[in-house]
Amino acid sequence: MSDLGRLERFLRTDPRDVGCDEALAVLHIYVEVVAAGGDAAGRYPGVAAHLAACGPCAEDFAGLLLAVTSA
Amino acid sequence: MECARLPTRGLDEESAGWLRRLGAGGGERQAAERELHARLVRIALAEVRRRSGGTPVAGRELDDVAHQAAGDAMLAILGKLGNFRGESRFTTWAYRFVILEVSAKLGRHYWRNPPVALDAGQWERLPDRFGIDPARQAEAAGVLAEVRRVVDDELTAHQRRVFVAIVVDGIPLDALAAELGLRRNALYKVIFDARRKIRRALVANGYLEEPGGERR
Numbered sequence: 038m039s040d041l042g043r044l045e046r047f048l049r050t051d052p053r054d055v056g057c058d059e060a061l062a063v064l065h066i067y068v069e070v071v072a073a074g075g076d077a078a079g080r081y082p083g084v085a086a087h088l089a090a091c092g093p094c095a096e097d098f099a100g101l102l103l104a105v106t107s108a
Numbered sequence: 109m110e111c112a113r114l115p116t117r118g119l120d121e122e123s124a125g126w127l128r129r130l131g132a133g134g135g136e137r138q139a140a141e142r143e144l145h146a147r148l149v150r151i152a153l154a155e156v157r158r159r160s161g162g163t164p165v166a167g168r169e170l171d172d173v174a175h176q177a178a179g180d181a182m183l184a185i186l187g188k189l190g191n192f193r194g195e196s197r198f199t200t201w202a203y204r205f206v207i208l209e210v211s212a213k214l215g216r217h218y219w220r221n222p223p224v225a226l227d228a229g230q231w232e233r234l235p236d237r238f239g240i241d242p243a244r245q246a247e248a249a250g251v252l253a254e255v256r257r258v259v260d261d262e263l264t265a266h267q268r269r270v271f272v273a274i275v276v277d278g279i280p281l282d283a284l285a286a287e288l289g290l291r292r293n294a295l296y297k298v299i300f301d302a303r304r305k306i307r308r309a310l311v312a313n314g315y316l317e318e319p320g321g322e323r324r
Contacts, residue, residue: 040239040240040241040244040247040248041238041240041248041251041316043238043239043240044238044240044251044252044255045316047238047275047303048303048304048306048307048310048316049303049307050300050303050304050307054300056293056296056297056300057291057292057293057296058291058293061204061208063195064204065195065196065200065201065203065204066195066196068196068200068204069196069197069200090300091296092281093211093280093281093282093292094292096159096162096211097204097207097208097211099158100155100158100159100207100210101200101203101204101207103154103155103158104151104154104155104203104206104207105199105200105203107154
């Protein structure tokens with residue numbers, strides 16, 4: 038079953054997942070909490086669940102975090 | 109030029125400074141716009157380079173994408189200054205625009221030289237997509253065949269098309285959104301529902317275990 042781990046993780050959905058629109062609407066706030074070492078996932082669990090499942094939004098998160106921390 | 113006088117109360121000093129300068133008239137505003145645009149260009153260029161391994165867009169076209177993204181982000185930021193509520197620093201709020209523009213533009217530019225056509229249906233590549241070791245693909249064949257059966261028999265035509273494009277053919281979600289004229293969120297919800305439907309079928313038919321049940 039271990040070889041199917043990625044497939045199984047991909048298929049598993051999280052009901053807390055808020056979707057792209059809600060996650061991107063607060064991405065700048067979420068990123069600042071992360072950059073400051075705060076508990077962003079605790080404050081925004083639905084956003085954290087989304088970023089764990091949505092590749093494009095996770096890319097946006099990574100890019101914005103890099104922009105903020107490398108400025 | 110008329111001064112827009114954007115509200116700055118309660119903002120950190122740097123953010124208040126940006127709003128004061130961008131809301132000022134004449135040379136002060138122009139200087140602030142030039143400085144902000146230069147920052148957006150720098151961030152966009154870094155971002156397209158960071159993403160260059162995951163897109164067929166390359167070379168000079170990547171730089172063009174970055175400059176277009178910075179220009180469009182600048183317009184969006186200036187048009188929405190009144191929406192800034194100080195929930196983050198101004199620059200973080202502004203940089204979000206350029207990062208999202210880079211995503212959207214890379215999605216649109218994907219189709220200038222796409223490595224795979226829409227509706228290609230490369231099911232034979234599905235094991236690779238999920239990192240299944242070639243030596244163990246025979247073991248996984250039953251599960252993957254069931255995934256395909258559910259996709260063919262139980263998904264709607266729209267769900268099937270979106271699932272095949274994104275999951276089977278590996279077309280980036282933003283590229284498919286651009287091609288179909290849909291928002292990223294709309295496609296994500298289609299895939300989300302398809303994932304649930306496929307997982308439930310695999311569990312019901314004994315291909316996957318249900319560890320503690322779905323949380324919904």
